[in-house]
Amino acid sequence: MNDLQIDYFMAVATNLSFTKTAEELYVSQPAISRQISLLEKELGTKLFKRNNQRTELTESGKLYFDLFGKYKAEFLNTKLMVSQIDGLSKNIIRVGFLEGWDLSGIVPEMIKRYKEKYPDSEVIINCCGVKEITTSLLTDSMDIAVTMKDSVEKHLGLEAKDVADVGKILIFSANNSQAGKEDLSLADFKDETFLAPWEIVDKMIIEATATYTRPYGFVPNIRFLKNHESTITCVRNDMGVMLADEWVWAKNADDLRWIPIHFDDVIATVRMKHKVTEPILFIEKVLGEIIGEMESGK
Numbered sequence: 001m002n003d004l005q006i007d008y009f010m011a012v013a014t015n016l017s018f019t020k021t022a023e024e025l026y027v028s029q030p031a032i033s034r035q036i037s038l039l040e041k042e043l044g045t046k047l048f049k050r051n052n053q054r055t056e057l058t059e060s061g062k063l064y065f066d067l068f069g070k071y072k073a074e075f076l077n078t079k080l081m082v083s084q085i086d087g088l089s090k091n092i093i094r095v096g097f098l099e100g101w102d103l104s105g106i107v108p109e110m111i112k113r114y115k116e117k118y119p120d121s122e123v124i125i126n127c128c129g130v131k132e133i134t135t136s137l138l139t140d141s142m143d144i145a146v147t148m149k150d151s152v153e154k155h156l157g158l159e160a161k162d163v164a165d166v167g168k169i170l171i172f173s174a175n176n177s178q179a180g181k182e183d184l185s186l187a188d189f190k191d192e193t194f195l196a197p198w199e200i201v202d203k204m205i206i207e208a209t210a211t212y213t214r215p216y217g218f219v220p221n222i223r224f225l226k227n228h229e230s231t232i233t234c235v236r237n238d239m240g241v242m243l244a245d246e247w248v249w250a251k252n253a254d255d256l257r258w259i260p261i262h263f264d265d266v267i268a269t270v271r272m273k274h275k276v277t278e279p280i281l282f283i284e285k286v287l288g289e290i291i292g293e294m295e296s297g298k
Contacts, residue, residue, distance in 0.1 A: 005039040006068050008032050009047060011138045013065045014157030016055045024135045069157070069274040072140070091121040093279055095287075096136060096145035099127040099228045102249035105294045106146075106287070113286045118279060129197055129228065134158075137272055143280050146287060148245075149268040150208075160268040161284065163291045167246040168212065168263040173238035174255045184259045187216040193240035195231045198224040209243060212263055267291070 011021045012032065022029040040047050047061035057065060093114070097103055103125075111123050126142060130151040136142035137158060152158050170186060172178065178188050190213070196205055206222065213220050223240060225231045232250050235242050244250070244258075245265060251258045269287050271280060 001039060001042050005035045006071075007139050008035045009039055010065070010068055010072075010157060012036065012048065012055065013057055013061065014138060014155045016057075016156070018050075018055060024131055025139065026135070072272075072274045091118050091279055092124060093121065093283055094124045094126065094141070094143045095283065096126045096128065096133045096142045096147070098133070098147050098245075099129055100232070100244065100249065101127070101247045102252075103127075106290055109290050110283070110286055113290075114279075114283055117282055121279070133270075137270060140272070143275060144269060144271040144284055144287070146267060146269055146291070149266040149270075152268070152270050157273055158270050159273045160270045161288060162266055162268050163288045164267040164295045165264040166267050168261050168265060169244055169246050169248070169251060169258045170241055170261055171235055171244055171248070171250060171256055171258045172241040173236055174257055175238045176241070176257070179257050185216065186213055186261055187218070189241050190216065190218040190220070192220075194220040194222045195234055195240040195242045196222060196224055197228045197231050198226055212243065212261055 008021070008025075011025060012018055015021045015024070018029050018032055022032055025032070036047065043060075043064065045060040046058050047064060049056045049058055095110070097106075107125060114123055115121060126136070128136070130147055133142065133145045133147045134152055134155065137145060137152075138155070146163070149160050149162065152160055170189065172189065172192070176192075178184055181188070194209060196209075209220055209222060225234060231242055234240055235250075236253070236255050243261070245267075246260070247267075250256055269284050271284065
């Protein structure tokens, strides 16, 4: 038994899907199945039931899910205590945010408050897409993240706490034929190509976009691109439009324009349920406070 096998088991147990886990961890499904089979052989029991394309934990699997969750929590706490006793390493916390957000009102204050509590500490920031955030949380390469709640709420192993309702906007080029017009709505962009990063190419983005446009009587043509930066570049060059959160920094760019579309998304702090160390719980609290203050001050 090794940590890779445990990580794969915990991820599949959280997703209840081998296919979804393989996509999120960027490994093949056979590779995950092989490692879990080895784990089952060593433990002498079946961990999953797979019937009619459904994956469920067996009763044994539920017991091991709880055990491994406690093991990870105790290991993290012990590792933290040892590092403090030895004084050999800093308290490091890894925080993730969705790429493209303007974090100037969050990150500096977060680091300030955290270092006041933990002077001998280091905060590592990683900005990435929703799938990479989920993968990083599930594989313990990220301690806590601020992301869209609907991208993680189906994961049983993740703990999400609402911190804000953030409005959606449509971003388009200053060279777009609609730029400069007044009282624009989504209906004015029904013939445009809607661009999105490929890393969120799944039912979530397709269904969400259709939800936004359906009241205006059209289903958009969606084109997926490699990443957020590619999407912004294409919008800037009037190759399509994009839906985004109002936190996105690009809305303030001189060569872009935007309109509100009167829908909100829930933003949440997210961590693995077993990650209950004092520093992680503290930064979870701090993030909630800062974002609440930021939103109420608008």
